[in-house]
Amino acid sequence: MSSKTAESKTLDSxxxxxxxxxxxxxxxxxxxxxxxxxxxxxxxxTLPEAISLSIxxxxxxxxxxxxxxxxxxxxxxxxxxxxxxxxxxxxLGPGIRKAISSTIMGMIQSLNQMLNHSFSIQGLKWRFEAxxxxxxFAEIILLHTLVYQVEQxxxxxxxxxxxxxxxxxxxxxxxxxxxxxxxxxxxxNFVKDSFQTDDEDGLETLRIGSDRSVWIENGxxxxxxxxxxxxxxLNLRIKYRELIEEIHIKSGAALKKFNGDSLxxxxxxxxxxxxxxxxEKVNKxxxxxxxxxxxxxxxTSLGLWGFSLxxxxxxxxxxxxxxxxxxxxxxxxAQKNQGIYHISGLRDxxxxxxxxxxxxxxxxxxxxxxxxxxxxxxDPGFILQRAHKLLKPPSTIKLELSGNSILxxxxxxxxxxxxFQKTALTIPGIDGFEEGLIQNxxxxxxxxxxxxxxxxxxxxxxxxxNLVKEQEQRLTQVYQKIxxxxxLQFKLKEPxxxxxxxHADSSGTEKLNLKLSRNRAENxxxxxxxxxxxxxxxxxxxxxxxxxxxxxxxxxxxxxxxxVSFDTFYLLSTxxx
Amino acid sequence: MKxxxxxxxxxxxGKTSLVERYVHSIxxxxxxxxxxxxxxxxxxxxxxxxxxxxxxxxxxxxxxxHVQLSYLKGSSGLIYVADGTRKSTxxxxxxxxxxxxxxxxxxxxxxxxxxxxxxxxxxIDDLTLKDIEDxxxxxxxxxxxxxxxxxxxxxxxxxxxLDK
Ligand SMILES: Nc1nc2c(ncn2[C@@H]2O[C@H](COP(=O)(O)OP(=O)(O)OP(=O)(O)O)[C@@H](O)[C@H]2O)c(=O)[nH]1
Ligand SMILES: [Mg+2]
Numbered sequence: 001m002s003s004k005t006a007e008s009k010t011l012d013s014x015x016x017x018x019x020x021x022x023x024x025x026x027x028x029x030x031x032x033x034x035x036x037x038x039x040x041x042x043x044x045x046t047l048p049e050a051i052s053l054s055i056x057x058x059x060x061x062x063x064x065x066x067x068x069x070x071x072x073x074x075x076x077x078x079x080x081x082x083x084x085x086x087x088x089x090x091x092l093g094p095g096i097r098k099a100i101s102s103t104i105m106g107m108i109q110s111l112n113q114m115l116n117h118s119f120s121i122q123g124l125k126w127r128f129e130a131x132x133x134x135x136x137f138a139e140i141i142l143l144h145t146l147v148y149q150v151e152q153x154x155x156x157x158x159x160x161x162x163x164x165x166x167x168x169x170x171x172x173x174x175x176x177x178x179x180x181x182x183x184x185x186x187x188x189n190f191v192k193d194s195f196q197t198d199d200e201d202g203l204e205t206l207r208i209g210s211d212r213s214v215w216i217e218n219g220x221x222x223x224x225x226x227x228x229x230x231x232x233x234l235n236l237r238i239k240y241r242e243l244i245e246e247i248h249i250k251s252g253a254a255l256k257k258f259n260g261d262s263l264x265x266x267x268x269x270x271x272x273x274x275x276x277x278x279x280e281k282v283n284k285x286x287x288x289x290x291x292x293x294x295x296x297x298x299x300t301s302l303g304l305w306g307f308s309l310x311x312x313x314x315x316x317x318x319x320x321x322x323x324x325x326x327x328x329x330x331x332x333x334a335q336k337n338q339g340i341y342h343i344s345g346l347r348d349x350x351x352x353x354x355x356x357x358x359x360x361x362x363x364x365x366x367x368x369x370x371x372x373x374x375x376x377x378x379d380p381g382f383i384l385q386r387a388h389k390l391l392k393p394p395s396t397i398k399l400e401l402s403g404n405s406i407l408x409x410x411x412x413x414x415x416x417x418x419x420f421q422k423t424a425l426t427i428p429g430i431d432g433f434e435e436g437l438i439q440n441x442x443x444x445x446x447x448x449x450x451x452x453x454x455x456x457x458x459x460x461x462x463x464x465x466n467l468v469k470e471q472e473q474r475l476t477q478v479y480q481k482i483x484x485x486x487x488l489q490f491k492l493k494e495p496x497x498x499x500x501x502x503h504a505d506s507s508g509t510e511k512l513n514l515k516l517s518r519n520r521a522e523n524x525x526x527x528x529x530x531x532x533x534x535x536x537x538x539x540x541x542x543x544x545x546x547x548x549x550x551x552x553x554x555x556x557x558x559x560x561x562x563x564v565s566f567d568t569f570y571l572l573s574t575x576x577x
Numbered sequence: 578m579k580x581x582x583x584x585x586x587x588x589x590x591g592k593t594s595l596v597e598r599y600v601h602s603i604x605x606x607x608x609x610x611x612x613x614x615x616x617x618x619x620x621x622x623x624x625x626x627x628x629x630x631x632x633x634x635x636x637x638x639x640x641x642x643h644v645q646l647s648y649l650k651g652s653s654g655l656i657y658v659a660d661g662t663r664k665s666t667x668x669x670x671x672x673x674x675x676x677x678x679x680x681x682x683x684x685x686x687x688x689x690x691x692x693x694x695x696x697x698x699x700x701i702d703d704l705t706l707k708d709i710e711d712x713x714x715x716x717x718x719x720x721x722x723x724x725x726x727x728x729x730x731x732x733x734x735x736x737x738x739l740d741k
Pocket of ligand 2: 592593594609610611634635636637
């Protein structure tokens with residue numbers, strides 16, 4: 001035991017010897033850990049670093065500490081409301097003022113717009129739209145004006161005006177951002193100095209032209225400047241406000257010791273890009289009057305062209321229809337080729353000229369070439385027409401078709417009747433003819449002349465072959481009639497014989513009377529042949545008083561039987577009169 | 578890397594001309610006074626490092642128009658320009674240096690004596706120059722007209738800003 005105590009004593013002194021400094025150190029650490037005051041002192045030294053680390057590390061501390069702060073604020077307010085009111089009053093005042101003034105600014109702005117638009121053409125258009133859609137006019141204005149595009153966003157180092165980060169929409173036309181940012185900063189400085197505003201924030205909005213503005217959200221070290229076209233909603237500002245605050249929280253230190261190297265701020269690029277807000281116009285693109293006018297012109301000319309095409313086509317089909325209905329034309333093909341209409345087919349020479357069928361207006365529009373092959377149309381109209389053309393009937397004749405036979409009706413000369421007989425069957429489309437209804441003028445003339453001749457008696461003196469005086473007239477008539485008969489019979493090819501019959505009165509012997517009557521006929525025969533009448537057509541006979549021309553009741557009646565009479569008969573005739 | 582620098586000095590000393598010469602390589606005899614501020618940008622390189630100089634060409638200082646001090650904020654470097662043919666402009670430049678340092682603190686700078694092509698009208702003697710240089714101020718004589726030393730001046734300032 002004692003040896004053990006001695007042993008432990010030596011060990012202790014050895015320990016003391018070897019580990020004394022460490023021992024004291026441990027003792028001190030123990031003291032420190034045990035003494036809350038010392039610990040508090042130490043933590044207070046590292047707390048700021050710890051907090052800033054925590055901020056970098058997802059801001060965990062804020063979340064953890066938040067309920068505590070909430071609670072302590074509650075307690076504080078409960079116990080001493082005045083203290084908090086005093087504390088936040090300086091913050092609250094400007095804050096409220098700012099909120100109110102921006103609201104009023106907004107109101108003034110929209111009132112301005114409302115007034116502007118009330119009296120412009122645009123305004124009238126919108127009024128009409130409001131009326132049409134039954135919306136409020138103000139709503140329509142909002143619809144049209146709440147259209148904007150954030151074209152560029154600058155993150156600018158506030159003092160130097162150097163661009164830390166810059167984002168831009170694809171199609172915005174931009175100047176060198178460094179120059180723009182520099183000028184913006186210079187303007188800011190100038191305004192602040194010139195108007196001696198005590199407001200740290202200075203310039204908030206710049207208007208450029210009628211629809212471009214620059215919104216500036218100031219932070220302590222940096223600012224966000226957004227170049228906006230159109231009229232953005234006010235809450236966009238809040239977004240930028242939050243963003244600039246976040247940037248300060250995350251990179252406040254880097255901003256403070258900024259020396260021209262903007263690389264560390266590229267981490268905000270995506271967030272800034274998110275700030276490139278826009279709102280599309282409801283009715284995307286206003287089509288200009290000119291565009292409408294051009295569209296109108298195109299449509300109109302298309303329409304006119306189409307209409308003209310349609311009209312031409314209508315005319316063409318109409319014309320074709322007429323051609324098809326035209327007698328004596330057979331259309332084999334009809335095509336349009338390079339604007340020209342080609343027609344080919346068969347055409348009766350008697351058919352109307354197809355080109356003459358084009359009306360004036362059609363002629364202007366339709367260009368036509370035709371190829372016709374001649375043919376005979378069997379249309380009754382054409383056959384009849386053709387017959388007329390070939391037969392040339394006198395006006396007293398009417399031609400008719402009965403089936404394929406042609407029939408002539410009316411008066412005609414022997415000559416024409418012969419033409420008819422010869423030609424009828426040569427007419428295309430005719431295979432028979434009928435002449436029975438034709439009155440032969442020449443035959444009638446012959447009959448009449450014969451009748452006239454038969455009515456004439458030439459008288460002689462008693463018991464003599466001498467003519468009773470003053471009968472020259474009568475003889476001339478006889479001559480003329482016989483001459484006419486001879487011509488007609490020749491024409492008619494009817495071998496008509498003229499019989500000259502001599503008569504005697506009842507006085508005297510029969511033998512003598514026969515001789516006397518024959519001599520009297522011969523006397524006339526000689527007279528006629530002497531004038532050139534062909535004797536072969538003449539026959540002489542003497543009948544004495546066997547065929548008295550008048551019954552002799554007294555002496556005066558005898559003179560009637562001292563005469564020559566005329567008669568006719570056909571030789572070898574097949575056709576009798 | 579981007580650096581803001583300011584051109585400071587009395588009116589008509591050639592601030593705008595120096596910037597125009599440096600950025601666009603042009604020079605004009607016509608004098609158009611600068612109103613407010615004109616900003617230009619020029620890329621240069623010091624070794625591997627590429628630097629975009631954002632050059633603020635301020636209006637000239639005179640008795641009626643004082644330099645807008647807020648324009649100086651955030652500058653990484655300054656060029657004070659004086660006109661070698663007008664001695665008073667040198668005083669203006671030095672005076673501006675005092676004011677600027679009070680406003681934004683010490684930043685790299687260069688004092689430029691411009692219009693060195695007009696030697697016959699030169700008003701600044703070597704003694705005055707030596708006094709200034711003794712204060713540790715870098716002085717460069719330039720001519721915006723001929724382009725002498727212009728590029729070098731900006732280059733020098735850039736280098737100083739990076740070394741800082
Ligand atoms: N000969 C000569 N003339 C110069 C030179 N630099 C500038 N000038 C002339 O000096 C006049 C003023 O030049 P600016 O560059 O406009 O001067 P500034 O300092 O910008 O003037 P403010 O803007 O009014 O302050 C112009 O007529 C220039 O042509 C130079 O190096 N040589
Ligand atoms: Mg100038």
